[in-house]
Amino acid sequence: MMKPITLIVATVMLAGLIAACSSSDDDMAPIRFATYNAGLALGYVDYAPERQPLIGAALADLDADVVCLQEVWDQADIDALLSATQEAFPYSFYKITEDDTVDDNADAACTEEESTPLKTCVETNCGEVDPANIATCALDKCATEFGSLSPECTGCIAANLGKEVEEIFTACAAGGGGSLAYDGHNGLLLLSKLPLTQTSHFVFDSYLNRRVLLSASIEADGFDLIDVYCTHLTADLSDVNYGGDFGSWSEEQGMQIDTMLDHIADASAESFYVLMGDMNCGPETETLDSEHPENFSKFEDANLNAPYVEATDSPCSWCVENPLTGSRDDIIIDHVLFGQSADGTTFETARILDNEISFDVEGETVTSRLSDHYGVSVTAIP
Numbered sequence: 376m377m378k379p380i381t382l383i384v385a386t387v388m389l390a391g392l393i394a395a396c397s398s399s400d401d402d403m404a405p406i407r408f409a410t411y412n413a414g415l416a417l418g419y420v421d422y423a424p425e426r427q428p429l430i431g432a433a434l435a436d437l438d439a440d441v442v443c444l445q446e447v448w449d450q451a452d453i454d455a456l457l458s459a460t461q462e463a464f465p466y467s468f469y470k471i472t473e474d475d476t477v478d479d480n481a482d483a484a485c486t487e488e489e490s491t492p493l494k495t496c497v498e499t500n501c502g503e504v505d506p507a508n509i510a511t512c513a514l515d516k517c518a519t520e521f522g523s524l525s526p527e528c529t530g531c532i533a534a535n536l537g538k539e540v541e542e543i544f545t546a547c548a549a550g551g552g553g554s555l556a557y558d559g560h561n562g563l564l565l566l567s568k569l570p571l572t573q574t575s576h577f578v579f580d581s582y583l584n585r586r587v588l589l590s591a592s593i594e595a596d597g598f599d600l601i602d603v604y605c606t607h608l609t610a611d612l613s614d615v616n617y618g619g620d621f622g623s624w625s626e627e628q629g630m631q632i633d634t635m636l637d638h639i640a641d642a643s644a645e646s647f648y649v650l651m652g653d654m655n656c657g658p659e660t661e662t663l664d665s666e667h668p669e670n671f672s673k674f675e676d677a678n679l680n681a682p683y684v685e686a687t688d689s690p691c692s693w694c695v696e697n698p699l700t701g702s703r704d705d706i707i708i709d710h711v712l713f714g715q716s717a718d719g720t721t722f723e724t725a726r727i728l729d730n731e732i733s734f735d736v737e738g739e740t741v742t743s744r745l746s747d748h749y750g751v752s753v754t755a756i757p
Contacts, residue, residue, distance in 0.1 A: 418537025431459030474559030484531035526618025582619025
């Protein structure tokens with residue numbers, strides 16, 4: 376029979392062992408990353424003002440540790456989402472960039488002769504449409520007129536969408552109209568439950584929209600230091616004539632990926648890192664179509680893990696059934712990618728923020744989605 380003092384010592388040692396195991400388990404807690412294009416693109420994606428408060432509430436309830444948001448272009452929208460999510464995500468990072476193409480002494484982007492047919496068409500067919508929703512109407516009713524514009528005029532008109540029609544054409548018929556949408560803001564916002572350190576941003580060459588890479592570092596139990604990157608790469612705007620320096624939308628996107636991967640390789644050569652965002656490219660899967668797969672293959676060639684794509688049952692993030700897209704294809708273009716992941720790390724994936732919503736517009740109920748994109752979540756488990 377065990378003596379009482381021996382029993383006490385054994386009990387204490389067992390309790391300590393259990394506590395140590397429990398502590399070890401706590402130190403190996405999983406961490407969840409999420410990317411979400413909020414589609415708060417006034418003039419491009421319908422119902423941005425109505426959707427914004429619903430997005431803020433949904434983000435506040437989101438089960439994630441770090442979130443990369445795209446298309447939060449306006450400072451008022453940034454402030455609103457920060458306010459709505461402050462309790463859930465006390466740490467954040469964003470960088471306001473500006474339109475450095477504005478030149479008050481520059482020649483007019485559009486001549487009256489070339490812009491008048493488009494202006495007439497828009498006023499005739501979209502005159503009653505809210506400026507926040509003007510792009511959908513204009514590209515539907517006036518695609519021919521829009522497609523006949525010079526690259527300079529196209530860039531200026533597209534960059535000023537969201538304003539009143541008269542204001543758009545007046546700005547582009549004079550110098551200083553600019554060629555970057557949303558005054559050159561990049562639309563990125565990083566939210567985190569964990570402190571963000573070593574924050575910085577890197578600017579890509581781009582046409583029409585300012586494209587950047589946000590970076591920060593976090594410390595997470597079981598992973599030590601993780602470098603976090605958040606971006607939104609050039610989209611293939613097939614309705615808009617490309618007027619940049621790289622030949623096509625696809626080539627510009629490919630250049631950005633090459634530049635970004637080189638930058639990350641220099642900054643995070645030895646670190647576990649996560650790269651999130653709307654990459655506007657993705658591979659074909661068993662059930663989904665591809666979007667610029669030649670560009671997505673650059674991530675694969677760089678040995679990044681793409682858990683959401685690799686899960687064979689992952690649904691689209693840009694989808695035909697979403698009433699905000701007008702898409703003909705179901706594709707995955709929103710990604711959470713991992714580099715230098717430790718041996719033994721496993722991943723769980725989910726599509727998020729894909730619920731149906733309703734709101735009132737001028738006395739009528741509109742059924743829609745939170746954004747034209749659905750979110751992607753990946754949990755890293757050490």
